[in-house]
Amino acid sequence: MSRKKIIAGNWKMNKTPQEADALIGALIPAVADADADVVVCVPYTALAGVTALTKNTNIAVGAQNMHFEEKGAFTGEISADMLLALGVKYVIIGHSERRQYFGETDASVNKKTLFALDKGLIPIVCCGESLEQRELGVTNEHVRLQVKAAFQGITAERAAGVVVAYEPIWAIGTGKTATAAQANEVCAVIRGVIGELYGAATAGAVRIQYGGSMNAANAEELLAQSDIDGGLIGGASLKAEDFTAIVKAG
Ligand code: PGA
Numbered sequence: 001m002s003r004k005k006i007i008a009g010n011w012k013m014n015k016t017p018q019e020a021d022a023l024i025g026a027l028i029p030a031v032a033d034a035d036a037d038v039v040v041c042v043p044y045t046a047l048a049g050v051t052a053l054t055k056n057t058n059i060a061v062g063a064q065n066m067h068f069e070e071k072g073a074f075t076g077e078i079s080a081d082m083l084l085a086l087g088v089k090y091v092i093i094g095h096s097e098r099r100q101y102f103g104e105t106d107a108s109v110n111k112k113t114l115f116a117l118d119k120g121l122i123p124i125v126c127c128g129e130s131l132e133q134r135e136l137g138v139t140n141e142h143v144r145l146q147v148k149a150a151f152q153g154i155t156a157e158r159a160a161g162v163v164v165a166y167e168p169i170w171a172i173g174t175g176k177t178a179t180a181a182q183a184n185e186v187c188a189v190i191r192g193v194i195g196e197l198y199g200a201a202t203a204g205a206v207r208i209q210y211g212g213s214m215n216a217a218n219a220e221e222l223l224a225q226s227d228i229d230g231g232l233i234g235g236a237s238l239k240a241e242d243f244t245a246i247v248k249a250g
Contacts, residue, residue: 005036006230009237020046026240036250062090106149171212184225216245
């Protein structure tokens, strides 16, 4: 089964609205003929500007987080409807930085994933092991557990529409990339879990990204692996030339 590659930038807490507009202005013509799906996950404050600028282009916009309740007294949170009203299509859920610094758990990741699907947003669900877990040899078990927890209660019809991002924590922002073989091995494990839960067709359809210091130089090799269907790119997504090169590699 051939899966369309999906290259997503995760800008994290970078770029004012003005800086975001400038970067998007450079990206629009640069990635216009991309074969891959192109997504930019920008800060909330840049969403209005970036969704307006990317209307009628091949760049889709994502948020970096979202709350799992419809609305109400949740100071500082952003709802799915708020994102949808701006034309946002994707939402990153359970990034390791949110798990590490902001108390995100497997349970909240599951609630958010379910809610995003209910609302028609495409969740990019993150998983990945710490350096300690890799050194202990429990990477596969850990990632399997994260994926099973995230997919809890998701129906078979919806499961294939989830994007999973495998991001080894030790490779994020460190310049240390997993080797293509290491990354592919864990992506295959993730596909295996999805196969156990939903069967071979769903496992063959679901798109699994690699993330963690992916850049213009290593993207091609990573994206050529059998079970890697795209990238979630932090640092290298902040420069138009670098992100464009990764998109082209996809
Ligand atoms: P990085 O971040 O590309 O800067 O390592 C990836 C991510 O955290 O999504």
